[in-house]
Amino acid sequence: MKIAFTFPGQGSQSVGMGKDLAENFAEARAVFEEVDEALGQKLSDIMWNGPEESLTLTANAQPALMAVSVAVMRVLEAKGLNLADKVSFVAGHSLGEYSALCAAGTFSLGDTARLLRIRGNAMQAAVPVGQGAMAAIIGLEHGDVEAICKEAAAGGICQIANDNGGGQLVISGSKAPVEQAAALASEKGAKRAIMLPVSAPFHSALMAPAADAMREALAKVTKHNPVVPVVANVRAAPVTDAEEIARLLVEQVTGQVRWRETVEWFAANDVTQLYEIGSGKVLTGLAKRIDKTVSGTAVNTAADIDAAIATLLG
Known part of the structure; x- marks a missing residue:
C-alpha cells in the first residue's frame, strides 16, 4: 500500500480558508506571513475576509490556494511527518502542481508564491476578456x-x-x-x-504568451529535485528531475491537465490512499469517481490534520 499527497487547483478557494490554521498553529501563520511578504501584499487578509471577487481573481487565487496547502504541510511536518518517509508520490491539479513541488522541496515558498503570481497575471493577460x-x-x-x-x-x-x-x-x-x-x-x-x-481560456494554445512568461520565470528560479517524485499533469507519470519539471510546467500552461490518467496511474502503481492537502475536497470526490480502489481523504482543518497524523504515524 502506497500513499500519495494531492494538491487542489483553482475553484477550491473560499473566503475564510486557512484562517483556523493560522489561529491554531504558528507554523501555518508563518507560511501566510511569508507569502504576504513575498508578494508585497496582504493576501492573507483577502483570503480570510474577502471580498470573494478579489479572492477569485486568478492572480490571487493561485498563490492563496498554494499557501493553504503548504500551511497544512508545515503543520503535518511539525507533528512529525517526514514526506519522503511516508509518501510515495505527490501531484497537483493545474496550479496545485506548484503546491506539490513546494511541498516536495523543488521550489522555496517565496519563489512558489511569486511564480504563481506571475502565472496568474500572465494567464489573465494572454487573451483579451471575452475572446x-x-x-x-x-x-x-x-x-x-x-x-x-x-x-x-x-x-x-x-x-x-x-x-x-x-x-x-x-x-x-x-x-x-x-x-x-x-x-x-x-x-x-x-x-x-x-x-x-x-476570465480566460486556461490550458489552451491561446495561453502561449503565458507559457513564454513562465519559461522565463522558471529559468531564473532556484530548483531542486523533489524529495518524492511528482506525477506531472501533462505526462500523468512521475518526474524527479528539476529541469524536466520546469519544462513540463511550461508545457502545462497550454496543455491538458490529465487528472483522470494521474489517478489511474496511482491505482496501477499500488497507491491506495490519496490525501488532498489544502482547501476543499474536489480531488477527493474525483478520485472516488475515477477508481474505486483508491480512497481519498481531504486534509484542511486541525481535526483533519490530527486524524491524518494518527493514520500516517500510528
Missing part, C-alpha cells in the same frame, strides 16, 4: 470530446483543457468554437454542456 471561453462537458468519453473539439476547431482554437475523470471534461479555446463544441456535445448525448464563468 476566450471554457465549457464543462459531462457524460461523454475522452475520445468523443476530442472528436467534437476537432470539428469545432475549424473555426479557431478548441481543445480539451482538463480530463477530470468520471465523465467530466473541460474544453477551452476561442469563444465561438468552444460554444459550437458545447452545442455539438449536447447533440451527441452529453448529459450537460455548461459554459464556465472563467
Whole structure:
C-alpha cells in the first residue's frame, strides 16, 4: 500500500480558508506571513475576509490556494511527518502542481508564491476578456470530446483543457468554437454542456504568451529535485528531475491537465490512499469517481490534520 499527497487547483478557494490554521498553529501563520511578504501584499487578509471577487481573481487565487496547502504541510511536518518517509508520490491539479513541488522541496515558498503570481497575471493577460471561453462537458468519453473539439476547431482554437475523470471534461479555446463544441456535445448525448464563468481560456494554445512568461520565470528560479517524485499533469507519470519539471510546467500552461490518467496511474502503481492537502475536497470526490480502489481523504482543518497524523504515524 502506497500513499500519495494531492494538491487542489483553482475553484477550491473560499473566503475564510486557512484562517483556523493560522489561529491554531504558528507554523501555518508563518507560511501566510511569508507569502504576504513575498508578494508585497496582504493576501492573507483577502483570503480570510474577502471580498470573494478579489479572492477569485486568478492572480490571487493561485498563490492563496498554494499557501493553504503548504500551511497544512508545515503543520503535518511539525507533528512529525517526514514526506519522503511516508509518501510515495505527490501531484497537483493545474496550479496545485506548484503546491506539490513546494511541498516536495523543488521550489522555496517565496519563489512558489511569486511564480504563481506571475502565472496568474500572465494567464489573465494572454487573451483579451471575452475572446476566450471554457465549457464543462459531462457524460461523454475522452475520445468523443476530442472528436467534437476537432470539428469545432475549424473555426479557431478548441481543445480539451482538463480530463477530470468520471465523465467530466473541460474544453477551452476561442469563444465561438468552444460554444459550437458545447452545442455539438449536447447533440451527441452529453448529459450537460455548461459554459464556465472563467476570465480566460486556461490550458489552451491561446495561453502561449503565458507559457513564454513562465519559461522565463522558471529559468531564473532556484530548483531542486523533489524529495518524492511528482506525477506531472501533462505526462500523468512521475518526474524527479528539476529541469524536466520546469519544462513540463511550461508545457502545462497550454496543455491538458490529465487528472483522470494521474489517478489511474496511482491505482496501477499500488497507491491506495490519496490525501488532498489544502482547501476543499474536489480531488477527493474525483478520485472516488475515477477508481474505486483508491480512497481519498481531504486534509484542511486541525481535526483533519490530527486524524491524518494518527493514520500516517500510528
